Amino acid sequence: MLKRPRARNAALLAALLMIVAGSGQAQSPATPGKAATDRPAVLKGVEKHGFEVMGEFEAPGGLRGFAGLVGGQQPAAAYVTADGTHVLVGSLFNEKGEDVGEAALDRLVAKPMSDKIWAKLDASSWVRDGRADAPTVVYTFSDANCPYCHHFWQAARPWVDSGKVQLRHVMVGVIREDSPAKAAAILGAPNPSAVFLENEHNFSKGGIKPAATISAALANKLDVNQRLMLELGFQGTPGILFRDPQGVVQRVSGMPQGEDMEKVMGPR
Template sequence: MTLPPLKRLLQGALLSTAVIAASVQAEDRPQAIQKLEERGVEVVESFEAPGGMTGYVGEMQGRSLAFYLTPDGDHVIIGTLMDKEGNNLSKARIDELLTGPKFEKAWSDIQDSHWVREGSEDADTVIYTFTDPNCPYCNRFHKQAQPWVEAGKVQLRHIMVGILKEDSLTKAATILGSENPEEAMHEHQASFAQGGIEVDRERVSAAHLEVKANNKLMQELGLQATPSTLYRGEDGKITMVQGLPNPQALERMMGPRP
């Protein structure tokens, strides 16, 4: 469709304004920060940090990071900033300014992904977790969650991915393409030490595209390990736990142990 000349002119003006604004914003940053950008760091937001420093959050190759400009404006410190009580100030800022908004924006895509339900449909807490059938930590997380699942307090939604081994995708598709995916998931987890569920080519054919779509979603979210677990906390904010949750994280996401 050809746009009217005036509309083309307006769109071109808006695009030019956006490009100029982005260029000016980048040029306004201290040279030490610009050098990071030249190395591939995408600066997302800045904030006031302790000790007179200016903090920044950004991404590089899909990974979130925090970095701090010293008061002289000539040096950048990359890494974790802790306070005297041992609190991780960097993670709090990354969650607030970067990962939280990113997962909030993608929440509908996470809900609409291809998952296997485990637990009661009426559970008060719904948790999404990216699960690879060859992941030993996913198997351990499944076992950890059973007291909450069996008590009807938590519903786990396993977003099946295939990334770890050559047969991960076919196993994930076998589970996802089963007539009763929840039963297939339990069968797989119960026999995990013996290799898990037997691949069924008919089921793989029915669900392999869904697993590939889940793989793509995981990549787009910048998640690099399984299990990667997301849930909406009591404060309404989305929290992500990457890897096997420790006992404290487990109770934060699922509530007191039944």
């Protein structure tokens, strides 16, 4: 899944879990909302390691807390010492075992990052499966030849047919040689949703016929979709993205198992 702040990417954070010495002047603790120009110079050290500052939050013990992204993907907190000369990237816990930066990461990083991801998905080339006014939208990177995509489509019928969920299939062509041509046949059809459903209903018989040719415009759409799939961390299909109750984008790689289906689709 697209992890919440409490479960950050350990490999990325490992490169940043260090104390970085700086040469800036000593600074007093800051209040939230200070301008970017007031940020301690020592933050430039971790920015070189891929930490992008998104905002500042209150931190205990005279520290300054900064919410950010590691590698453009994972929310993480950075804590600058009171003298402004050192910074630690990672989790800071209080006596109750609570991560003091978690709420700030949700507010300053996770939600804005989720909105950005959702906007990219909205702008991709997808095929609607379900009612246009369904209250829940779930995106899935799909290949017309992918058996696990087909299993997900089948498992989703109770939610889709009841009008509770709209699936948006972001078409890619990665499974077989004719996958791009089948995706092009779907995206290039006058009614893409109807052709997509035809492929699913006839999946056991080989699905739809691939397009004889792929126009430059359709090839570009497929290329953009595939790059987005890789950018969001999926190596194969299905790659499923949905919003949790807090509006934060979560993800499932592959066919959801057990209770994960209701986490993705909501209650039946």
